[in-house]
Amino acid sequence: xxxxxxxxxxxxxxxxxxxxxxxxxxxxxxxxxxxxxxxxxxxxxxxxxxxxxxxxxxxxxxxxxxxxxxxxxxxxxxxxxxxxxxxxxxxxxxxxxxxxxxxxxxxxxxxxxxxxxxxxxxxxxxxxxxxxxxxxxxxxxxxxxxxxxxxxxxxxxxxxxxxxxxxxxxxxxxxxxxxxxxxxxxxxxxxxxxxxxxxxxxxxxxxxxxxxxxxxxxxxxxxxxxxxxxxxxxxxxxxxxxxxxxxxxxxxxxxxxxxxxxxxxxxxxxxxxxxxxxxxxxxxxxxxxxxxxxxxxxxxxxxxxxxxxxxxxxxxxxxxxxxxxxxxxxxxxxxxxxxxxxxxxxxxxxxxxxxxxxxxxxxxxxxxxxxxxxxxxxxxxxxxxxxxxxxxxxxxxxxx
Amino acid sequence: xxxxxxxxxxxxxxxxxxxxxxxxxxxxxxxxxxxxxxxxxxxxxxxxxxxxxxxxxxxxxxxxxxxxxxxxxxxxxxxxxxxxxxxxxxxxxxxxxxxxxxxxxxxxxxxxxxxxxxxxxxxxxxxxxxxxxxxxxxxxxxxxxxxxxxxxxxxxxxxxxxxxxxxxxxxxxxxxxxxxxxxxxxxxxxxxxxxxxxxxxxxxxxxxxxxxxxxxxxxxxxxxxxxxxxxxxxxxxxxxxxxxxxxxxxxxxxxxxxxxxxxxxxxxxxxxxxxxxxxxxxxxxxxxxxxxxxxxxxxxxxxxxxxxxxxxxxxxxxxxxxxxxxxxxxxxxxxxxxxxxxxxxxxxxxxxxxxxxxxxxxxxxxxxx
Numbered sequence: 226x227x228x229x230x231x232x233x234x235x236x237x238x239x240x241x242x243x244x245x246x247x248x249x250x251x252x253x254x255x256x257x258x259x260x261x262x263x264x265x266x267x268x269x270x271x272x273x274x275x276x277x278x279x280x281x282x283x284x285x286x287x288x289x290x291x292x293x294x295x296x297x298x299x300x301x302x303x304x305x306x307x308x309x310x311x312x313x314x315x316x317x318x319x320x321x322x323x324x325x326x327x328x329x330x331x332x333x334x335x336x337x338x339x340x341x342x343x344x345x346x347x348x349x350x351x352x353x354x355x356x357x358x359x360x361x362x363x364x365x366x367x368x369x370x371x372x373x374x375x376x377x378x379x380x381x382x383x384x385x386x387x388x389x390x391x392x393x394x395x396x397x398x399x400x401x402x403x404x405x406x407x408x409x410x411x412x413x414x415x416x417x418x419x420x421x422x423x424x425x426x427x428x429x430x431x432x433x434x435x436x437x438x439x440x441x442x443x444x445x446x447x448x449x450x451x452x453x454x455x456x457x458x459x460x461x462x463x464x465x466x467x468x469x470x471x472x473x474x475x476x477x478x479x480x481x482x483x484x485x486x487x488x489x490x491x492x493x494x495x496x497x498x499x500x501x502x503x504x505x506x507x508x509x510x511x512x513x514x515x516x517x518x519x520x521x522x523x524x525x526x527x528x529x530x531x532x533x534x535x536x537x538x539x540x541x542x543x544x545x546x547x548x549x550x551x552x553x554x555x556x557x558x559x560x561x562x563x564x565x566x567x568x569x570x571x572x573x574x575x576x577x578x579x580x581x582x583x584x585x586x587x588x589x590x591x592x593x594x595x596x597x598x599x600x601x602x603x604x605x606x607x608x609x610x611x612x613x614x615x616x617x618x619x620x621x622x623x624x625x
Numbered sequence: 626x627x628x629x630x631x632x633x634x635x636x637x638x639x640x641x642x643x644x645x646x647x648x649x650x651x652x653x654x655x656x657x658x659x660x661x662x663x664x665x666x667x668x669x670x671x672x673x674x675x676x677x678x679x680x681x682x683x684x685x686x687x688x689x690x691x692x693x694x695x696x697x698x699x700x701x702x703x704x705x706x707x708x709x710x711x712x713x714x715x716x717x718x719x720x721x722x723x724x725x726x727x728x729x730x731x732x733x734x735x736x737x738x739x740x741x742x743x744x745x746x747x748x749x750x751x752x753x754x755x756x757x758x759x760x761x762x763x764x765x766x767x768x769x770x771x772x773x774x775x776x777x778x779x780x781x782x783x784x785x786x787x788x789x790x791x792x793x794x795x796x797x798x799x800x801x802x803x804x805x806x807x808x809x810x811x812x813x814x815x816x817x818x819x820x821x822x823x824x825x826x827x828x829x830x831x832x833x834x835x836x837x838x839x840x841x842x843x844x845x846x847x848x849x850x851x852x853x854x855x856x857x858x859x860x861x862x863x864x865x866x867x868x869x870x871x872x873x874x875x876x877x878x879x880x881x882x883x884x885x886x887x888x889x890x891x892x893x894x895x896x897x898x899x900x901x902x903x904x905x906x907x908x909x910x911x912x913x914x915x916x917x918x919x920x921x922x923x924x925x926x927x928x929x930x931x932x933x934x935x936x937x938x939x940x941x942x943x944x945x946x947x948x949x950x951x952x953x954x955x956x957x958x959x960x961x962x963x964x965x966x967x968x969x970x971x972x973x974x975x976x977x978x979x980x981x982x983x984x985x986x987x988x989x990x991x992x993x994x
Binding site (some may be wrong): 226227228229230231232291294428456507510511512513514515516525526528529530532533534536538539540543544547554560561606609612613614617619623624 | 626627628629630631632633687695758759760761762763808848862865888891892902903905908909910912913916917919920921923924926927930931934940943945946948986
């Protein structure tokens with residue numbers, strides 16, 4: 226039955242995330258935005274401990290039947306707190322997602338088990354290169370077989386949590402490299418590179434517009450050797466493996482990125498709403514749109530755009546939970562959320578006037594944090610391309 | 626629990642109405658728009674679907690179907706996908722029937738529902754919208770005044786569907802006791818009431834197959850027992866929400882029709898050696914259109930679901946309606962654009978859908994779930 230209401234136990238679970246967002250993240254938001262390369266270890270230790278606390282285990286377990294939806298819901302709450310800090314939280318991340326999507330059972334144990342014990346750890350995924358981002362099939366990083374090793378050469382940029390994964394924890398980086406440049410997509414495979422592997426160097430950590438608490442690294446690979454069994458999945462050059470498997474993870478991660486955006490957008494809306502309340506600006510729902518003030522109309526439009534993005538995101542996540550392929554719907558959610566929240570957060574600054582522009586409040590930060598959601602994990606334009614191909618029944622050759 | 630899956634029954638209703646809309650309604654849409662009328666045999670077939678009669682209580686000749694707003698939204702979308710004028714015409718009697726069923730006194734239901742439980746289409750309607758450019762249902766200009774034994778109504782209404790043929794019209798008017806939605810009453814006004822004048826048929830940019838009328842009330846008297854709901858009156862906020870959800874759902878149907886047509890056209894039409902759908906400019910327009918169609922639907926369903934749960938749906942329905950009005954206009958406009966010059970000619974349906982889509986941002990109260 227069509228239903229839009231969350232059960233009480235989920236609402237209660239989300240309240241716990243909200244408390245974390247409000248009381249743990251918000252108070253340190255500005256500091257780690259102004260000090261981009263400072264590491265929030267206290268926050269990391271606290272979140273790591275909380276997710277490894279047996280007492281939290283039961284309540285932190287999402288209901289099995291709605292795991293993807295639950296992840297989107299909790300992500301929205303934490304990003305309402307701080308999207309950069311959220312991304313910085315020690316966890317398997319996209320690297321772990323790649324292992325889960327493409328790895329053998331043995332690889333999953335070898336690489337993912339570490340996240341259940343010990344000290345905080347990170348895993349990252351390195352795809353983008355200086356010469357290609359959206360065009361990920363054109364990567365030039367190579368993996369050459371040499372005896373019992375793969376030897377990796379190339380440069381990766383824009384690697385989220387790259388620094389923490391590569392050098393500062395017992396984590397790993399999943400690197401997309403080609404074993405055969407002539408084979409195109411079919412030659413691209415994911416390789417696990419353990420932290421501190423010789424030949425992998427963090428060249429630099431970027432200075433960004435927003436999500437500054439999250440490290441974004443450039444990684445260089447110079448004759449970086451990894452054992453053969455670090456190739457996730459199968460070593461044969463087959464069209465079915467590797468690249469496609471990892472691309473399929475985007476169907477799960479795009480709704481999460483959309484949820485991230487929605488959290489930031491909601492933060493901005495909540496701030497503006499509270500501001501209006503304190504300043505006796507009323508919001509008269511239901512009356513003729515022609516009688517609304519410009520400010521009411523702008524705000525209401527922002528609010529419903531966020532709702533639309535959220536419902537599309539829930540749908541995409543729900544489809545996964547219901548066992549349905551959601552490639553089209555995931556891209557719809559991500560395209561809509563990225564764009565809507567970009568506009569919402571920009572408008573929030575404008576509605577608040579000088580208060581919106583000031584670094585004394587977090588609203589200007591949310592505008593900067595929001596923008597990345599229109600770009601990473603598939604730009605808005607790439608997602609529109611995915612949608613267009615789907616609705617038209619075109620391959621990437623027919624529409625590009 | 627969050628779910629986007631219609632029930633099996635809803636799927637069946639959807640598929641039945643969808644088939645009717647595609648096979649019977651859509652082929653008649655252009656003629657209805659040009660001629661201004663809907664063929665009576667088509668209306669009869671729509672009536673036979675039981676979309677009005679279904680919800681009437683059994684004891685007056687209906688099927689006593691549970692009234693589910695989400696189902697109503699699904700039905701509205703599918704019918705409007707065929708043609709908006711026909712959809713509004715076929716469902717207009719609900720404008721009287723649904724408030725009666727939900728909020729009428731026993732006496733009012735017993736008296737006024739049976740005439741609607743017939744085998745043939747019966748026109749009935751409600752008058753909500755007023756001519757002011759900034760018409761606000763919370764601040765109506767049509768008013769009622771209690772005198773001994775009667776209510777006296779003064780004011781003007783517009784966009785009243787089928788008023789010319791309706792024996793009974795439900796008229797919404799503001800009383801002097803309360804302000805806002807709480808101060809709105811509904812009156813069962815027979816067409817021949819003294820003081821009620823019905824204009825000639827309105828001439829509109831779109832909805833040209835739908836007969837709509839202006840009503841003027843000049844000391845129009847109705848008996849006290851015709852105040853809907855008796856002493857307690859009605860929950861106008863709820864009725865307005867039901868109306869806005871219906872309009873939002875109709876907008877989804879119009880938008881989806883425009884998107885589907887533009888998509889199919891773009892795959893066939895060639896320019897510069899290839900279908901125009903292979904060009905990014907067109908492909909991206911279509912992608913943005915489909916996002917908005919789905920977003921509109923989810924907002925309408927959410928508001929409908931809120932109604933079904935008995936929650937206050939004023940905000941949800943307002944949001945859904947406002948979003949749908951803007952989105953349907955964008956999608957229809959883009960559909961004309963995709964067809965280029967051909968989209969401008971009154972042969973392909975897209976120009977008609979643009980004219981129809983513009984109505985959602987202007988008119989209140991043409992439908993109800």
